[in-house]
Amino acid sequence: MDEEHLHDDLHVFEDRNFFQLKLRSFxxxxxxxxxxxxxxxxxxxxxxxxxSTVSSKLNEVRPEEKQNFSGRDSLLFPCGPGSREWEYFDGKCYYFSLTRTSWHKAKAQCEEMRSQLAIINSYAKQNFVMFRTRNERFWIGLTDENSEGEWEWIDGTDYKTTFTFWKEGEPNNSGSNEDCAHIWISGEWNDVYCTYECYYVCEKPLPD
Known part of the structure; x- marks a missing residue:
């Protein structure tokens, strides 16, 4: 074998080694x-x-936390932590509106909040509402729309045997269309046409 052939063989050998090294690297x-x-x-x-494990543990803890929060919060917010605009009095919750509207719209808005226009059937409740209304006019759940002069509480409470607090000379049905009752500035009741716009009081029982 001459020197030229030896050189070619070495070159081929080196190329093969380089190729193998590349393959190994790849x-x-x-x-x-x-x-x-x-x-x-x-x-x-x-x-x-x-x-997943942490989420499962949190789901186990959350009901207990909610229960503790509810128990804690019930002392400060007996009407429920989500109903802080409601006020508690004598076993019921009351909402005093911030906007004026007609009697029928007020009635509907109370019902949308799962409540009704307030039924004032005791002197204690009258004092509570009278103090809270602060010399403004507020609708209550009393009307004689069904029969003139036959006043009825919207929840069926017997009007004839329960507490009333009409202003002197009221109800007088002035203009022959005053069929809805509201609390007047002095806290006494007054009959007025139902399309008159004033504030309103809703009431509902305590949450279960």
Whole structure:
């Protein structure tokens, strides 16, 4: 074998070694990428499992927290933590509106809040409402629309045998269309036409 042939053989050998080294390098890189991908999947699965476990534990704790919060809050907000605009008095909750409207719209708005226009059937409740209305006019749940002169509480409370607090000379049905009652400036009751716009008082029982 002459020197030229030996040189060619060495060159071929070197090329093969270089090619093999390249293959090994690519193989190593792909193997590392595959292992990295597999490791990421494992870490994701472990993280997901931990999140699921923590979420499950939180769901177990939350009902107890809600119960404790409800018990704590009931002393400050007996009408419910979500009904802080309602005021408690003598076993019931009362809402004093901030806007004026007609009697029928006031009645509907109370019903939308699962309540009714206030029924004032005792002197104690009259004092509570009278003090809270602060010399403004507020609708109550009293009307004689069905039969003139036959006043009725909207919840069926017997009007004839319960407390009343009419202003002197009222109800007088002035103009022959005063069919709805409201609390006047002095806290006494007055009959007025039902389309008159004033504030209103809603009442509802305590939440279960």
């Amino acid at each position: 193989f190593t890189v792909y193997l590392l990428l595959a292992l990295s991908f597999l490791l990421n999947i494992i870490l994701f699965a472990v993280s997901l499992s931990r999140v």
